[in-house]
Amino acid sequence: MRVLFVTSTFPRSERDDQVPWMLELILVLRELGVDVEVLAPAYAGLESHEVHGIPVHRYRYFTKRLEIVTHEAGAMNNMAGRRDLLLPAFALVGAGMAAAARLARRRDYDVLHSQWPLPMGLPAQAGAWAAPGDPKLVASFHGAELALARRKWHLAPVLRWIGRNLDAAIANSSHTAAAVRELAGVEATVIPWGPPRGAVDLDRSPEEDGERPPVVLAVGRMIERKGFPVLVRAAERLRGRARVVIVGGGEYRSVVEREIRRRKVGDVVQLAGRVSNEELADFYRRCTVFCLPAVVDSRGETEGLGVVLIEAMSHGKPIVASRLGGIVDAVEDGKTGFLVPPNDPGALAGRLLQLIESPALAARMGAAGRERAKRLFSWESIARRHLEVYEAAGRSP
Numbered sequence: 001m002r003v004l005f006v007t008s009t010f011p012r013s014e015r016d017d018q019v020p021w022m023l024e025l026i027l028v029l030r031e032l033g034v035d036v037e038v039l040a041p042a043y044a045g046l047e048s049h050e051v052h053g054i055p056v057h058r059y060r061y062f063t064k065r066l067e068i069v070t071h072e073a074g075a076m077n078n079m080a081g082r083r084d085l086l087l088p089a090f091a092l093v094g095a096g097m098a099a100a101a102r103l104a105r106r107r108d109y110d111v112l113h114s115q116w117p118l119p120m121g122l123p124a125q126a127g128a129w130a131a132p133g134d135p136k137l138v139a140s141f142h143g144a145e146l147a148l149a150r151r152k153w154h155l156a157p158v159l160r161w162i163g164r165n166l167d168a169a170i171a172n173s174s175h176t177a178a179a180v181r182e183l184a185g186v187e188a189t190v191i192p193w194g195p196p197r198g199a200v201d202l203d204r205s206p207e208e209d210g211e212r213p214p215v216v217l218a219v220g221r222m223i224e225r226k227g228f229p230v231l232v233r234a235a236e237r238l239r240g241r242a243r244v245v246i247v248g249g250g251e252y253r254s255v256v257e258r259e260i261r262r263r264k265v266g267d268v269v270q271l272a273g274r275v276s277n278e279e280l281a282d283f284y285r286r287c288t289v290f291c292l293p294a295v296v297d298s299r300g301e302t303e304g305l306g307v308v309l310i311e312a313m314s315h316g317k318p319i320v321a322s323r324l325g326g327i328v329d330a331v332e333d334g335k336t337g338f339l340v341p342p343n344d345p346g347a348l349a350g351r352l353l354q355l356i357e358s359p360a361l362a363a364r365m366g367a368a369g370r371e372r373a374k375r376l377f378s379w380e381s382i383a384r385r386h387l388e389v390y391e392a393a394g395r396s397p
Contacts, residue, residue: 034387038054061096062091111390112135116142121165141171194378216231233259291348310330313370318337
């Protein structure tokens with residue numbers, strides 16, 4: 001079976017930390033015998049290349065200086081306040097359609113699998129039209145494209161048209177699947193993502209002892225929907241009892257730094273920035289509890305799943321997170337951690353302190369989370385479920 005992933009973002013080198021979950025899926029699919037290639041837009045003139053042996057077909061869509069619509073913080077964040085990126089954004093879709101058509105005419109693909117089908121379902125559709133054979137159209141929905149269709153009324157019919165032409169749809173959580181049903185008019189198979197294999201080892205014994213004083217760890221790109229300022233506000237109640245470490249970089253860092261100064265919690269909260277997978281694994285090993293204080297951002301987006309939750313559970317760490325979006329699929333409230341109302345620093349601090357001050361409870365929840373991660377979020381299981389979707393789509397008329 002030959003599959004073309006049609007995506008707006010893919011690692012630009014083997015050291016790039018963009019969409020690690022997509023890279024892991026493709027690597028495991030290839031281990032299962034699936035021939036996978038990738039079509040993605042160029043970034044600042046980047047030419048076609050390979051990542052861990054995966055052919056990545058890059059297509060140019062504008063001048064180098066403005067080929068920055070995708071990657072880094074994501075298209076919607078990159079374009080915020082940037083009118084000069086509007087034309088490149090339209091060009092990205094049009095050039096993608098032409099590139100997919102050229103590639104599909106030359107290569108005999110069985111499946112064209114788009115990620116973020118609004119808009120990348122359009123290049124995939126163009127590829128299907130141009131292909132001499134009958135490749136099946138599969139799309140993975142992540143949540144951001146659905147929030148976009150809610151905000152921009154004129155895009156909702158485009159999403160429904162893309163949905164009507166699909167042979168199969170995949171969603172990263174039940175929350176996302178419900179939105180796909182509502183906005184795209186199709187039923188999606190729920191398949192979550194797993195953690196980067198370099199960041200976890202599910203065969204290794206879980207770490208029981210964190211640092212002293214205890215460490216509350218948060219990990220993620222510095223963007224609004226992660227809710228890191230809520231954790232900073234909760235840190236006032238943690239002073240003297242725990243430290244807070246936030247790992248990740250991004251354009252929202254200045255907002256988090258400002259909140260740290262305003263709350264005078266620089267002695268409690270550490271911003272560690274971007275780190276390697278090996279360093280990230282060490283942060284997980286040393287923490288006492290993991291926190292994802294997600295919010296609904298100003299564009300109506302929130303966490304479609306929260307892969308960092310699965311990373312933390314894989315390390316045997318209990319979770320405190322917002323009861324929001326796809327997070328409820330990952331965390332079993334009261335079993336693998338606690339879910340709290342979003343934007344409630346008091347409730348967040350209360351649950352964090354409950355786990356910090358009860359090592360037995362934290363250990364019990366951490367062990368339950370690790371078993372859940374092994375059962376539901378292993379990459380072999382995730383890849384085989386994708387393969388089942390491809391095979392079922394291939395049997396459709």
